[in-house]
Amino acid sequence: MTTAAVAQLQAEVNRLRHELSTVRAHEQAPTGESIFVGQYLVERLVQLGVTKMFGVPGDFNLGFLDFVEDHSKIDWVGNCNELNAAYAADGYARVKEGSLGVLTTTFGVGELSAINGIAGAFSEHVPILHIVGVPSTSQQKNKPMLHHTLGDGRYDAYHLAAQHVVISSTSLINKETAAAEIDRVLTECLVMARPVYLMLPTDLAYERIPSYRLKTPLSTEPPANDPDVEQFALDEIAKLIEEAGQDAIILVDACAIRHSVKKEVHELIQRTGFPAYAAPMGKTAVDEQHERYGGIYVGSISHPEIKEKVENAKVIISIGALKSDFNTGNFTYHIPTSRTIELHSDHTTVQFAEFPGIGMKRLLPKLTARIQPFQPDAKLIPVPSFTLPLPQEDNDIITQTYLWPRMGQFFRPKDIIVAETGTSSFGVLEVPFPSGAVFISQILWGSIGWTVGSTLGAALAGRDLGYKRTILFIGDGSLQLTVQELSAMLRSGVTPIIFVLNNAGYTIERFLHGMERKYNDIANWRWTKLLETFGGEQGKTCQSHLVKTKQELSALLDDPKFAAADKIQLVEMIMQPRDAPRALKRQAELSGKTNRYVAELPEGVGEAV
Structure with missing residues (x-):
């Protein structure tokens, strides 16, 4: 029997065991209280340690969001767009190990915007529940040409698309099976550590069901080994x-x-x-x-x-x-x-x-x-000493070889360190982290800009768990993709330190291909004005800094007020466009050979005539 078949069989055995437990609970309290389906879902999330829900409101999820907002133990974190919400749920789940990230979007336009973030979570084994508010059960049956549809009556099109990037999914269709389906997808999300998808119709969210199942906790333990x-x-x-x-x-x-x-x-x-x-x-x-x-x-x-x-x-x-x-x-x-x-x-x-x-x-x-x-x-087997000494360089330029060991001196226990795909993720790898520090990066899926939303989610989870600081390293090109979420950080009261590596474009892409190509260039923003633009008050709720030299950077890192991270801070670091960490250069060289961008032309082809 294949591994996939065994996993499917084990999941079904676990589901049946849970159902048996709930039946016993019902027999002991057959006349229990009732609860709305939407409330049931929120209560299950709270039981699993979820304190934040990310997303964007839309007309098909607004009724459900009332249940979220009215609950005392879970907060709605409104995001600027659904893609960033998915990234935030991803970051939250990575830090809050044993729990899951949750985002809520609306039918069609909202959920499709989030699907790249969900695909990344699937790729990297991150448990996320994607709740999609959808038209009522009667509308799904009669198929009117509603807004947010494709106009051809295919109300299941987005569900079918989602199935490629989730481990399990459900379309709630009646109140009799709603609670059991919610329990099933949540269990599979946590046991298999991958995203799941749940369609919640507007009318079904307000159907009443018995609440007795809530007395039986969901089991998130893996199945027993033979x-x-x-x-x-x-x-x-x-x-x-x-x-x-x-x-x-x-x-x-x-x-x-x-x-x-x-x-x-x-x-x-x-x-x-x-x-x-x-x-x-x-x-x-x-x-x-x-x-x-x-x-x-x-x-x-x-x-x-x-x-x-x-x-x-x-x-x-x-x-x-x-x-x-x-x-x-x-x-x-x-x-x-x-x-x-x-x-x-x-x-x-x-x-x-x-x-x-x-x-x-x-x-x-x-x-x-x-x-x-x-x-x-x-214990007699020798182990190399994992260190990264600060190099002695005869210039004051902030080089990649200087930056990362210097940052290693700045890190502390219980820091959450987030590194964007590319220069940052390769540079920070060789830095020894203090005990208790957590590293977050999206190395497999590699969606640039992912770290901005992820930093929001990670900082909120870290606040729950007692982490001291959240520190983000991101390039100027990556930040331009998802920069809006700085406003959500300010609104949520989290205080990350954001180091922006301003190296005038997509450095990893330059090393992969097109070092001098214009498609790897970007517009140079006024980076130190961003936090104020998004609603921060300089010196009070936010602080921005510009550093151009080793001396300026080191002085800032040594400043106790800066290191305390009591407000959101952005540091623009001026760096060289053609400088990169050793590991990135070597990876780019290997990837370039694999991609074979440069064709081997027959002799004479392409020569001047």
Whole structure:
């Protein structure tokens, strides 16, 4: 049976168990109170720890939004557009591990604007509930030519489009099944860590249903592993490590974060002593100050010492891998399958054997206990020191080689650090983060401008969880795509520090192709005026700064008032258009060869006549 088939079967078993629990609850309280369908949905979200809902109001969701606004434990965060709302829900979910992000849009025009953000969350395994307010059940049946439709009676067209970028979806059609369907998609969203889609008709939101199901909490735990198969897999893993003379390393990636196994991974490293490394998307899945942590492995782009340690290990225990091009140095991992153990949320592989349904959440504690006796030998394996010293440069230009180690000195524990696709995400990778800091970047989907909305969501989640600061690094080109959300930040009272790398255009694109092409140029905005334009009051609710030299930047970073982050701040940093981090240059070189933009013309073709 395939991994997908096993996962589907397990999801159905979990659903039936939940239904059995709700039936028992109903038998114990058959005459319970009633509740509106819309209220039921909001109560379920509150039970799951959701405190913020993102989106844009529209005529098909306004009635439902009354339930949201009237609830004391969840706040409506109005966004400037639906795409930014999806980005914000994504950032919120990444920080609030174990919960989910939620956005609400209206039928057609609203939901299609959000679909790029939902696709990114699907790609990167982020749990988001997308609630779409849709026409009433009678209108869907009779199919009048309503606004926001395609004019041809296809009321299911947008639902069909959404199914490509969500793990589960539902169109609520009657009050008898509404609660069960809400429970089903929410459970699948959290267990599978991917977006789900829910159509809520205007009339059905105000239908009354029994509230007894709310007494049975949703189970978001992954399904149990088959004990016999799990034991066999553990035996095989232990045997492989023992045969390798305990010469093993641990390589942690994004799904260790998304599927909530950071605690289990920490225990594995702590109790076994095996060296640990992370892929770019797995940055901060492991405490970067841990004595057994050696840094970021990105295939051929890695620092030579890291590359040598990872690729020469006799066994690689890979946890939550997402082997995309930018996450693997353009697929330059040199790790043969014969030396690899892969742990995933819904399956495990040991060399060439796959064990569907054996998930890492339940397997990891048992694996830790099983291989802990190897610790004395494992702790003798040397680990590179993960450091990034400040370079000595004979100029005062803010270079990429200077910027990122200097920023490393500015970071503190419990910081949320957000890096935009491109220059920022590549530059910050090599910076050792303090314990408890969180890294957020969209390395696989790579939608430029994503970080602005994501920073809003991350800052709001961070405020709930006691994080101290949210820090965004973004290029001038990326910021122009989603800049409106600065106004939502001001309105929401969050206080991120936003570093704008003004390098006159799309630097990553220049290195990929077209260094001198005009399509990689942008208009130069008055960046330090933006916060005031969007409603901030300079010196009171916001502060903007312009830095052109190393000395100016360093003085600002050392300023306690600036570092306190008690108001939203924007820092425009003037940088060179043709300067980029080492890793970005190497990745661009590899990607350029793969893309083959420059055709090899036959001899004589293209020559002057």
